[in-house]
Amino acid sequence: MVQGLVQLLLFQALGEVASRFMLPLMPGPVLGLVLLVAYLMVSKSIPANMGLVAQGLLDNLGLLFVPAAVGVVLYLPLLQSNWLALSLVLCLSVMVTIGTTALVLKLLAHRLEK
């Protein structure tokens, strides 16, 4: 388990360095993710330990953003006075996003897969 964690932290650190010195607008962990995908594509296999630790983290992903999300207590008055507009924005935006994405796929599939 420790070995897998070390490997993931290594890619995270590489990502942080790449973010700091080359692409400051990209979050370090996302660059670490990209580097790890590239590494896996070259090596063509997932190290067993790494797979195990990654699965453990991904299975409990929700837990990890509870501490930040609890910060919502600081926004309660602002959210209360804007709840209607905010609910509409979130509802409509997710519906438009799902619809648009699916339509693009359907249109292209119709053209390219026939």
Add this chain to the structure above:
Amino acid sequence: MTPMPPISEIWVYLSGSPLLALFLTLGAYFIGTTVYQKSNRSSLANPVLIAVILVAGVIQWIGMPYKTYFEGAQFVHFLLGTATVSLAIPIYKAMDTLKARVWILLPGLVVGSATSVISAVSLAYALKLDPALVGGLYAKSVTAPIAMGIAERLHTSPTLTAIYAVVTGILGAILGRFVLDALKIKAWWQRGFAMGLAAHGIGTSRAFSVSAEAGTYASLAMGLNGVMSAVLIPVLIQPF
């Protein structure tokens, strides 16, 4: 035998150590996952939402400032970066799926990713949402660990981003099928990809519960949209 210290002293000691915040966070999340399992994995019984409501309620009740809570819970928070890196593994596993339809999926990804940001920000302006609440909308369709990373880089609130992402995921998981049915989208892979892109992990769970094919494409779309948004959002929000 030393006399038992008064309960208030024990309380002062406990509330000052990270233990209480960690216990609260893990305990509330455990209750959340239990309720989620008992509800037959209903999108409405989202474990994160339940945990946030419980923790927020308790810290308000005992009068613990959020800052103190976060100092203790930051050990959990730190793992977000490592979890983000871990997302490489499902993306790598779905590589063959991507290659088979790359010229359909990539345009869908770019258009979908941009639509999420542009629709949210323009609706927010049209409906006169308080400007302080707008920044959190940029990455709301992105899986929360990446969304919060993007928010930090853009100096908008990671807290609002996380809350919007969870709510967006739940709304997408519930409303998605009505939109897809209305537009007569029948292919499972198209339905799944749209759900994963717009409603990340929560939409992906929902997609897996109806079809394995939809779930695979949803999981791919969620990972790809994380990376795409990290590139696209800083470019898109320049004019605002």
